[in-house]
Amino acid sequence: MTNQSAVIPEEMIEFARVYRVLSELDPDQLKKLLPLAEETHFSRGQILFKEGDQSLYLHLLVSGDVALEMMAGGQAIPVQTVHAGDAIGWSSLAPGSRTHFQARALSKVDTVAFAGARLKAACDRDPAMGYALMKQLLELVTERLDAARMQLVDIYGRPEPVRR
Amino acid sequence: MTGRIPTSGLGDLIRALGDAGYQIIGPVIRDSAIVLGPITTIDDLPKGWTSLQAPARFSLEPAASEAYFDFASPANSVKTFLRPAERKFVAIEKADGGLRFTPRAGPAPRFAFLGVRACDLASIAIQDRVLNEIDPDYRARRENAVFIAVHCAHPSSCCFCASMSTGPRATEGFDLALTEFPDGFLIETGSPRGAALLHKLPIGEAPPDMLARSQEITDRAAAQIQRKVETDGIRESLRENFDHPEWQDVAERCLACGNCTMVCPTCFCVEVAESSDISGAVAERSMRWDSCYSLDFSYIHGGGIRVSTAARYRQWLTHKFSYWFDQFGTSGCVGCGRCIAWCPVAIDVTEEIARIHTGNGTGTDGGQS
Amino acid sequence: MTTMTPSSARIAAVARETSDTFTFTVESGTPNPLPRFVPGQFSMLYGFATGEIPISMSGDPGDAHHMVFTIRSVGKASRAITLAERGGAIGIRGPFGTGWPVREAHGRDLLIVAGGIGLAPLRPVIYHFLRHRDSYQRLSVLYGARSPRDLLFRHELSEWAATSGIQLLATVDYAGRVPWKGHVGVVTKLLALAELRPALTTALVCGPEIMMRFVLSELQRRKIAPENIYLSMERNMKCAIGLCGHCQLGPHFLCKDGPVYRYSDLRPWIEGKNEL
Numbered sequence: 001m002t003n004q005s006a007v008i009p010e011e012m013i014e015f016a017r018v019y020r021v022l023s024e025l026d027p028d029q030l031k032k033l034l035p036l037a038e039e040t041h042f043s044r045g046q047i048l049f050k051e052g053d054q055s056l057y058l059h060l061l062v063s064g065d066v067a068l069e070m071m072a073g074g075q076a077i078p079v080q081t082v083h084a085g086d087a088i089g090w091s092s093l094a095p096g097s098r099t100h101f102q103a104r105a106l107s108k109v110d111t112v113a114f115a116g117a118r119l120k121a122a123c124d125r126d127p128a129m130g131y132a133l134m135k136q137l138l139e140l141v142t143e144r145l146d147a148a149r150m151q152l153v154d155i156y157g158r159p160e161p162v163r164r
Numbered sequence: 165m166t167g168r169i170p171t172s173g174l175g176d177l178i179r180a181l182g183d184a185g186y187q188i189i190g191p192v193i194r195d196s197a198i199v200l201g202p203i204t205t206i207d208d209l210p211k212g213w214t215s216l217q218a219p220a221r222f223s224l225e226p227a228a229s230e231a232y233f234d235f236a237s238p239a240n241s242v243k244t245f246l247r248p249a250e251r252k253f254v255a256i257e258k259a260d261g262g263l264r265f266t267p268r269a270g271p272a273p274r275f276a277f278l279g280v281r282a283c284d285l286a287s288i289a290i291q292d293r294v295l296n297e298i299d300p301d302y303r304a305r306r307e308n309a310v311f312i313a314v315h316c317a318h319p320s321s322c323c324f325c326a327s328m329s330t331g332p333r334a335t336e337g338f339d340l341a342l343t344e345f346p347d348g349f350l351i352e353t354g355s356p357r358g359a360a361l362l363h364k365l366p367i368g369e370a371p372p373d374m375l376a377r378s379q380e381i382t383d384r385a386a387a388q389i390q391r392k393v394e395t396d397g398i399r400e401s402l403r404e405n406f407d408h409p410e411w412q413d414v415a416e417r418c419l420a421c422g423n424c425t426m427v428c429p430t431c432f433c434v435e436v437a438e439s440s441d442i443s444g445a446v447a448e449r450s451m452r453w454d455s456c457y458s459l460d461f462s463y464i465h466g467g468g469i470r471v472s473t474a475a476r477y478r479q480w481l482t483h484k485f486s487y488w489f490d491q492f493g494t495s496g497c498v499g500c501g502r503c504i505a506w507c508p509v510a511i512d513v514t515e516e517i518a519r520i521h522t523g524n525g526t527g528t529d530g531g532q533s
Numbered sequence: 534m535t536t537m538t539p540s541s542a543r544i545a546a547v548a549r550e551t552s553d554t555f556t557f558t559v560e561s562g563t564p565n566p567l568p569r570f571v572p573g574q575f576s577m578l579y580g581f582a583t584g585e586i587p588i589s590m591s592g593d594p595g596d597a598h599h600m601v602f603t604i605r606s607v608g609k610a611s612r613a614i615t616l617a618e619r620g621g622a623i624g625i626r627g628p629f630g631t632g633w634p635v636r637e638a639h640g641r642d643l644l645i646v647a648g649g650i651g652l653a654p655l656r657p658v659i660y661h662f663l664r665h666r667d668s669y670q671r672l673s674v675l676y677g678a679r680s681p682r683d684l685l686f687r688h689e690l691s692e693w694a695a696t697s698g699i700q701l702l703a704t705v706d707y708a709g710r711v712p713w714k715g716h717v718g719v720v721t722k723l724l725a726l727a728e729l730r731p732a733l734t735t736a737l738v739c740g741p742e743i744m745m746r747f748v749l750s751e752l753q754r755r756k757i758a759p760e761n762i763y764l765s766m767e768r769n770m771k772c773a774i775g776l777c778g779h780c781q782l783g784p785h786f787l788c789k790d791g792p793v794y795r796y797s798d799l800r801p802w803i804e805g806k807n808e809l
Contacts, residue, residue, distance in 0.1 A: 080717050491784055
C-alpha cells in the first residue's frame with residue numbers, strides 16, 4: 001500500500017476519475033484518497049465477503065463480475081451481478097455495519113478497495129471531499145435501486161405452464 | 165347536363181331504378197326517426213316530415229311543406245349498406261387432413277341510394293381511400309352502387325358541413341343530383357351512368373334560371389348552418405395538445421358508449437371474430453363494426469393501452485381530425501353532425517375542438533333550431 | 534398481400550422452449566410454397582375455431598421451405614396454438630409489416646438487445662448475420678429473461694456465444710434455486726459489458742415495454758444515435774392489413790408502418806404519451 005507522503009502519478013489520477021464514485025473529486029482530494037486504496041485480486045469462485053460479516057471495505061470493481069448472493073437454507077441465491085465500474089460495500093462507511101449479502105467472484109476479479117473506516121475518517125476531516133464522494137455514491141445507489149426494482153416488477157410476466 | 169321532372173317523376177325514377185335491378189335505399193320513417201331503409205315506391209319516403217336535431221336530440225316533426233327531402237342526415241348512413249355491421253367473410257372446414265378455407269363471396273348487392281346528402285357523398289370518397297384496396301366486398305358494393313344525391317335545403321343545427329368543405333351542395337361523387345322545388349325536381353347528371361338513367365325518365369328541359377335557383381337554395385342552407393370547425397392548423401393542434409385539460413373534462417361526461425362511432429359515416433374499425441357450429445366441423449370468420457371506445461379495443465396481453473375514457477375520447481377525436489390526414493390525405497370528418505345528435509350526453513365535437521384548438525370554446529354561431 | 538383468407542399450413546415440428554413457450558416449424562399445406570420474408574416481419578397464424586394471432590417469424594429467412602414461429606401462451610388463441618401437434622393443420626397469412634434494417638446496417642456493428650419472448654423476432658437477424666458475415670462487423674447479443682428456465686434457444690445461445698465475431702451475454706431477473714453462474718440483473722446492465730462502438734452501432738431492441746424504455750434510455754446515454762436504434766412495437770392486431778383499425782399508434786398502423794420502427798421516427802409518439 002502506498003503511504004500518504006508518496007507522490008501519486010497523474011495517470012493514476014486520471015485512471016481514478018474513471019470510477020464514477022471518484023469522478024467528482026478534484027486532483028487534491030484524490031491525492032488524499034488514493035493512498036488509502038489497495039489493489040485486491042480474487043480468483044473465480046472466491047468470496048469477497050460473506051453475508052453477516054463486518055462490512056470493512058468499499059470495493060470499486062476494476063474488472064470481472066461479482067455475484068451478490070443471499071443465503072437461504074444453506075444455499076447461496078444470486079440476486080444481482082455487478083461488473084467493472086460498479087461499487088459494493090458502501091455500508092463499510094457506517095461504522096459497525098454488517099454486510100447484507102455475500103459477494104462471490106464469478107470470474108477473475110480485480111478491485112480497488114478502501115477501508116471503510118479510514119475513508120470515513122478522511123471524509124470527516126474534509127467534508128467537501130466527503131460530500132463529493134457521497135453525491136456519487138447516492139447516484140450509484142439510486143441506479144442499483146432502480147435496477148433492483150426493475151427485477152422486481154416482473155416485466156416478463158409469470159409464465160402459465162402449458163402441458164401437452 | 166340538367167333536366168327537370170315534375171314531383172311525380174320521382175316515382176318514375178324509383179321505378180326505373182327498380183327495373184334496372186337495383187335495391188333502392190332511401191330515407192324512411194322507422195322507430196320515430198328518419199333512417200335509410202329499403203324503398204319500393206315514392207310513398208315510402210317521409211313526405212312532409214322533418215327532423216329536429218340538436219345535441220342528444222333527434223325527433224321527428226311535421227314539416228312546414230309537403231317536401232320529400234326536407235330534413236338533414238338520417239340517423240344512419242350509406243355505411244350501413246356498403247360496409248354492413250356484420251359480414252361473414254370466410255368459412256373453414258377440416259378436410260383431407262388439413263383446413264379448407266372458402267371465401268364467402270357471392271355477387272355483391274346492387275344498391276341505388278336515393279336522397280344521399282353531400283356530406284355522405286364525401287364520406288364515401290373518404291371510405292374509398294380507406295377500404296378500396298383492402299376490402300374487396302366494400303369495393304364491389306361501392307362499384308355496383310348508384311348515388312342519387314339531394315342538395316340540402318334545410319340543415320339541422322348539428323350540421324357543420326360548410327366549414328368542413330363537404331356541403332351543403334353536392335359537387336361530386338353522385339350519378340344524379342336532385343334539387344327539390346315545390347313543383348318538381350331539377351336533376352343534374354354527375355356521371356355517364358347517371359346520364360343513362362336520366363334517359364329512361366320523362367324528363368323535360370330545365371328552365372334557364374333553375375340551376376341558379378337551386379344554387380340559391382343551397383346558399384341559403386349554408387347560411388343557416390350554425391356550427392363550425394376551424395380547420396386551419398387542426399391537424400397539428402390536436403396532436404400537440406395531448407395533455408390538454410379538456411380531455412379530462414369531456415371524459416367526465418363521455419360514457420364511452422360508442423354511439424358516435426356507430427353513426428359516423430367514416431368510422432371503419434371492425435372486430436374480426438371466429439365462430440363455429442355445434443358439431444365443430446365448420447368455423448366461420450366474420451367482421452363486425454367495432455369502436456375504439458370499447459375498453460378492450462386496444463387490449464394486448466398484460467392489459468389495455470387506452471384505458472381511461474379521456475384516452476379513448478382523445479383517440480377518436482384526434483384520429484378523425486388529425487391522424488386521418490397522415491393516413492389517408494384528408495380529414496376523417498364530413499361535418500354531418502350525427503355524432504352530436506346521437507350522443508346521449510350531448511357532447512359536441514365542434515365545441516370540444518374549439519376548446520382545444522382555438523381555446524375559446526365556441527363552436528356555434530347562434531342558438532338551436 | 535391484403536387478403537383476409539388464410540392459406541392452409543401444417544406443423545412439421547414442435548420444440549418446447551420453456552414452460553409456456555414453443556417453437557413450431559411450419560410447412561405449406563398446399564402445392565404452393567410458403568412466402569419468403571425479411572427478419573422482423575410477422576404472419577397471422579390461424580387455429581381452427583379459436584382465431585388468428587400475429588406472430589413474428591423466428592426462423593431463418595434463408596429457408597425456402599419452412600417458416601418458424603416461437604409462440605408464448607398468453608391468451609386463449611395463443612394457448613390453443615401452443616397445444617397444436619406435429620402434423621396439425623393451421624392457417625397462415627402473411628408476411629406482414631416492416632423488417633429490421635439488415636440492409637441499412639451493412640458495414641456496421643449490430644447490437645441486439647432482447648428481453649423475454651423479444652428474442653424470437655430478432656433471431657432471424659442472427660441467422661442473417663451468420664449467412665452474411667462479410668456484410669457486417671461485430672454482432673453483440675444482450676438477452677434478458679425472467680429466470681434461467683425462461684431463456685429461449687438455450688442450445689443456440691451457447692453456440693452463438695462460442696462463435697467468433699459474436700459477443701453473447703445473457704442475464705436473468707431471478708436465479709432462484711437453479712444453479713446459475715451467469716449474470717443476474719436487468720438487461721440494461723449488460724450494456725456496460727458490451728464493448729460498444731457507438732458511432733458504428735445499429736441497435737435492435739425488442740422486449741416488454743418497460744424494458745424497452747430503460748434500454749432506449751441507456752443506449753442514448755451511451756451515445757448511440759436515435760437514428761441508429763430500431764425497435765419492434767406491439768399492439769392489438771386483428772387483420773394485419775390496415776382494415777380493422779386496432780393496431781393504431783397515433784397515425785401509424787403498426788401492421789403496415791411497423792412493427793419495426795426507427796426510434797427517431799417513433800420517439801414523438803412514445804415519449805410522454807401515456808395511453809396514446
